[in-house]
Amino acid sequence: MLKQPETKYRPFPPVNLTDRQWPSRTITTPPIWMSTDLRDGNQSLFEPMNGERKMRMFRTLCQIGFKEIEVGFPCASQTDFDFVRQLIEGEHIPDDVTIEVLTQARDELIARTMASLRGARRAIVHVYNATSKPFRDIVFGMSKAEVIDLAVTAVGRIKRLAQQQPETEWVLEYSPETFTATELDFALEVCNAVTATWDPTPDNKLILNLPTTVEVATPNVYADQIEWMHRHLDRRDSIILSLHPHNDRGTAVAAAELALMAGADRVEGCLFGNGERTGNVDIVTLALNLYTQGVSPGLDFSDINAVARTVEHCNQLPIHPRHPYVGDLVFTAFSGSHQDAIKKGFAVQRADDFWNVPYLPIDPADVGRSYDSVIRVNSQSGKGGVAYLMETEYGVVMPRRLQVEFSGEVQRHTDASGSEITAAEIWQLFSRTYLAQGAADSVLRYVEHHLYEQGADQGIRLTVEKNGVRQVLEGTGNGPIAAALNALGMPVEVRAYEERSMGQGGDSQACAFVEMACLRSRNECYGVGIDANIVTASIKALISGVHRLMVRQGTEREAA
Numbered sequence: 001m002l003k004q005p006e007t008k009y010r011p012f013p014p015v016n017l018t019d020r021q022w023p024s025r026t027i028t029t030p031p032i033w034m035s036t037d038l039r040d041g042n043q044s045l046f047e048p049m050n051g052e053r054k055m056r057m058f059r060t061l062c063q064i065g066f067k068e069i070e071v072g073f074p075c076a077s078q079t080d081f082d083f084v085r086q087l088i089e090g091e092h093i094p095d096d097v098t099i100e101v102l103t104q105a106r107d108e109l110i111a112r113t114m115a116s117l118r119g120a121r122r123a124i125v126h127v128y129n130a131t132s133k134p135f136r137d138i139v140f141g142m143s144k145a146e147v148i149d150l151a152v153t154a155v156g157r158i159k160r161l162a163q164q165q166p167e168t169e170w171v172l173e174y175s176p177e178t179f180t181a182t183e184l185d186f187a188l189e190v191c192n193a194v195t196a197t198w199d200p201t202p203d204n205k206l207i208l209n210l211p212t213t214v215e216v217a218t219p220n221v222y223a224d225q226i227e228w229m230h231r232h233l234d235r236r237d238s239i240i241l242s243l244h245p246h247n248d249r250g251t252a253v254a255a256a257e258l259a260l261m262a263g264a265d266r267v268e269g270c271l272f273g274n275g276e277r278t279g280n281v282d283i284v285t286l287a288l289n290l291y292t293q294g295v296s297p298g299l300d301f302s303d304i305n306a307v308a309r310t311v312e313h314c315n316q317l318p319i320h321p322r323h324p325y326v327g328d329l330v331f332t333a334f335s336g337s338h339q340d341a342i343k344k345g346f347a348v349q350r351a352d353d354f355w356n357v358p359y360l361p362i363d364p365a366d367v368g369r370s371y372d373s374v375i376r377v378n379s380q381s382g383k384g385g386v387a388y389l390m391e392t393e394y395g396v397v398m399p400r401r402l403q404v405e406f407s408g409e410v411q412r413h414t415d416a417s418g419s420e421i422t423a424a425e426i427w428q429l430f431s432r433t434y435l436a437q438g439a440a441d442s443v444l445r446y447v448e449h450h451l452y453e454q455g456a457d458q459g460i461r462l463t464v465e466k467n468g469v470r471q472v473l474e475g476t477g478n479g480p481i482a483a484a485l486n487a488l489g490m491p492v493e494v495r496a497y498e499e500r501s502m503g504q505g506g507d508s509q510a511c512a513f514v515e516m517a518c519l520r521s522r523n524e525c526y527g528v529g530i531d532a533n534i535v536t537a538s539i540k541a542l543i544s545g546v547h548r549l550m551v552r553q554g555t556e557r558e559a560a
Contacts, residue, residue: 012216012217012218012221014221014224015184015221015224015225015228017224017227017228020223020224020227020262021227021262022223022224022226022227022258022261022262022263023261025261025262026261026293027257027260027261027290027293027295028295029295030287030290030295030296030297030298030299031243031260031264031265031266031267032067032068032240032242032265032266032267033065033066033067033068033266033267033283033287033297033298033299034066034068034069034070034100034242034266034267034268034269035061035066035068035069035070035268035269035270035271035283036070036244036268036269036270036275036280037057037061037270037271037274037311037314037315038054038057038058038061038069038070038071038072038083039070039071039072039073039080039100039101039102040070040268040270040275040276040280041270041271041274041275041280041315042054042072043073043276044274044275044276044277044279045274045315045316045317046316047316048079049314049315051079051082051083051086053313053314054083054314055086055092056310056313056314057310057311057314058071058087058092059092060307060310060311060314061271062094062097063300064271064299064300064301064307065298065299065300066097066299067096067097067098068097068098068100068124069097069098069099069100070099070100070101070102070124070126070268071083071084071087071099071100071101072084072101072102073101073102073103074101074103074112074113074116074117075103075104075108075109075110075112075113075116076104076109080101080116081112081116084099084101084116084117085116087099088117088118088119088120089119093120093121095121098122098123098124098171099117099120099122099123099124100123100124100125100126100173101113101116101117101123101124101125101126102126102127102128103125103126103127104127104128104129105127105128105129105150105151105153105154106154107154107157110127110154110157110158110161111157111161113125114158114161114162114165117165117168118165118168119167119168120168121168121169122168122169122170122171123168123169123170123171124171124172124173124207125158125162125170125171125172125173126173126174126175126207126209127151127154127155127158127172127173127174127175128174128175128176128177128209129147129150129151129154129176129177130147130176130177130178131147131176131177131178131179131182131186131187131190132178132179132181132182133181133182133183134178134181135177135178144186144189147190148189148190148193151174151176151190151193151194152193152194152197155172155174155194155197155198156197158170158172159172159197159198171204171205171206171207172198172200172206172207173206173207173208173209173242174191174194174198174206174207174208174209175208175209175210175211175244176190176191176210177211177213178211178213178214179210179211179212179213179225180211180212180213180214180215180216180217180221180222180225181213181214181216184225184228184229187210187229188229188232188233191208191229191233192233192234194206194208195208195233195234195235195238195239196234200235200238200239201238202237202238204238205238205239205240206238206239206240207239207240207242207266208229208233208239208240208241208242209242209243209244209266209268210225210226210229210241210242210243210244210264211243211244211245211246211268212243212244212245212246212248212252212255213244213246214246214248214277215245215246215247215248215249215251215252215255216248218249218251219251219254219255219257219258219259220258222245222255222258222259223255223258223259223261223262224262226241226243226259226262226263226264227262227263229241230262230263230264231263240265240266241263241264241265241266242264242265242266242267242268243255243256243259243260243264243266243267243268243281244267244268244269244280244281245259245267245269245280245281246275246276246277246278246279246280246281247273247275247277247278247279247280247281247282248277248278250278252269252273252279252280252281252282253281253282253285253286253289255281256269256281256286257286257289267281267283267286268280268281269281269282269283269286270282270283271283271284271307271311272284272308272311272319272323272326273285274315274317282324283299284301284304284307284324284325284326285323285324285325287299287301288301288324288325288362288367291362291366292355292361292362301325301367302366302367302368303367303368303522304325304326304367304368304369305326305368305369305495305517305524306368306495306517307326308326309495309496309515312496321400325362325367326367328400328401328404329400329404331360331364331369331370331371331372332371332372332404333359333371333372338359341358341359342357342358342359342360342371344358345357345358345359345360346371368522372404372405372407372408386403386406386407386410386426387403389423389426390426390427390430393423393427394423394427394502395502395503395511396430396500396502396511397500397511398513399496399498399513399515399526401496401515401526402513402515402526402528405525405526406430406433406434406526409429409433410426410429413425413429430528433548434526434527434528434544434548435528435529435530435544443466443467443547443550443551444464444465444466444543444546444547444550445464445465445466445543445547446464446539446540446543447463447464447465447470448463449461449462449463449484449536449539451480451483451535454476457476457477457478457483458476458477458478458479458480458482458483459474459475459476459483460474460475460476460477460480460483460484460487460539461473461474462474462475462484462487462488462539464488464543473487473488473489474487475487475488475489480535480538480539481494481497481514481538481539481542482494484539484542484543485542488542488546490546490549490550491518491519491520492516492517492518492519492545492546492549493516493517493519494514494515494516494542495515495516495517495524496513496514496515497512497513497514497515497538498512498513499511499512499513499534499537499538500513502530507532509530509531509532509537510530510531510532510533510534510537511528511529511530511537512528512529512530512534512537512538512540512541513526513527513528513541514526514527514528514529514538514541514542514544514545515545516542516545516546516549518549518553521553523549523552523553525545525548525549525552526545526548527540527541527542527543527544527545527546527547527548528540528541528544529541529542529543529544
């Protein structure tokens with residue numbers, strides 16, 4: 001039994017803002033977006049990104065359309081320092097992208113931070129210090145005057161060092177850490193002191209970032225705080241008012257939306273909301289929420305699956321299957337009543353009308369997805385469940401996205417037959433769909449392969465039959481799958497790979513699953529391979545997937 005909360009927790013006091021304006025406003029333009037996936041998101045990971053994953057994440061963020069990217073905490077980590085130098089010296093930063101770095105308000109750390117940015121075209125230096133009473137009294141033992149002096153001294157130091165590096169266009173960002181728990185009049189005093197020290201202009205603005213370092217109240221209170229600051233800040237025309245919402249109460253997206261109504265200009269967050277504790281605001285959700293209200297967010301999530309797979313690889317964290325807009329199951333209906341309503345909605349939806357399909361707040365096609373109705377596939381279906389039968393009867397534990405894909409094949413079969421489907425029939429259907437690439441009439445058929453070393457890479461000599469013609473192909477890569485993919489020379493990419501054992505003991509077979517996509521279209525599919533040798537199973541799975549993409553492309557051409 002929980003304790004009586006009133007004996008332990010105090011409710012957060014409301015803001016004295018009786019004439020608040022934000023409740024009657026709507027968001028009509030997107031904010032300036034700043035991704036902190038490589039800094040705040042990265043420092044929260046079990047295993048922080050290595051160089052390869054950091055660079056892949058950076059390039060993905062640029063492709064999505066972020067113009068401001070926080071790339072690290074160079075004064076706190078040699079890895080981050082080296083990554084910043086790699087970006088600058090390797091000329092990896094697009095001309096329209098500004099990198100940002102974080103530093104604490106200490107002289108030696110500021111000097112190290114500024115050194116990491118030498119030679120950058122444009123850079124945001126983000127400095128912060130805690131301002132709330134608990135931090136002043138408990139953590140640092142500082143007076144209000146000392147807190148202001150710390151902030152002003154740090155900003156003055158950054159300004160002097162920036163003047164010594166005139167080749168870079170410098171932007172200052174200041175955060176009163178723990179803003180939401182700071183007395184508003186004191187937060188204003190600190191921010192105004194920083195503004196006076198930096199001396200911004202309407203053409204060279206200062207970023208004042210007001211974070212919910214910890215969510216301590218409901219989103220409407222945060223909106224009140226932002227509107228109060230928006231009204232009272234000195235030189236507001238020379239300030240970009242920024243948000244950095246965390247998700248301790250689970251309301252970061254709502255807090256960001258209301259704070260944008262309250263006058264904020266900019267939002268910092270991570271693509272899928274990872275970050276310290278419960279995470280940062282989820283930018284994908286926030287941006288697509290705007291999109292569903294008729295506001296173009298200025299970020300490209302038209303191939304959300306590709307973004308999701310990249311982020312899962314870089315963060316080594318799975319995305320929840322019910323995550324808004326991107327989860328594997330958010331465009332999948334298990335309920336018969338849902339399926340019926342959605343099917344009827346699609347039937348009457350016209351291309352030139354506003355979107356109005358029941359249960360679907362966004363057209364799945366806008367994010368490169370499709371709607372799937374799934375029958376008898378979840379645990380509620382008992383022994384009739386497809387996934388259950390495949391695992392218990394045949395030892396095939398399908399990845400979640402393959403369950404959804406294969407269930408479509410099952411549904412087409414049951415719709416055509418009008419009857420139940422047995423376990424044996426499910427296995428036959430699975431074999432025809434994914435394992436029949438050994439058949440003589442296959443578009444692409446695996447014959448054999450031989451691996452060899454090619455310097456530091458893996459080489460492969462791959463024998464296949466393409467439309468009945470035997471070919472011997474060669475390729476290299478950083479592993480057997482990459483080598484085989486290069487040997488095939490097809491415009492496809494591997495998005496995910498898994499392998500599982502079918503049974504126990506030395507004579508058990510391996511089952512490999514490869515999720516892939518055609519680079520010339522939005523077609524995606526799984527390939528499956530089964531063999532006693534895991535490498536052979538993997539290559540068979542690759543051939544299976546490429547074969548299915550080729551068949552699908554040919555079918556689409558015929559239909560056109």
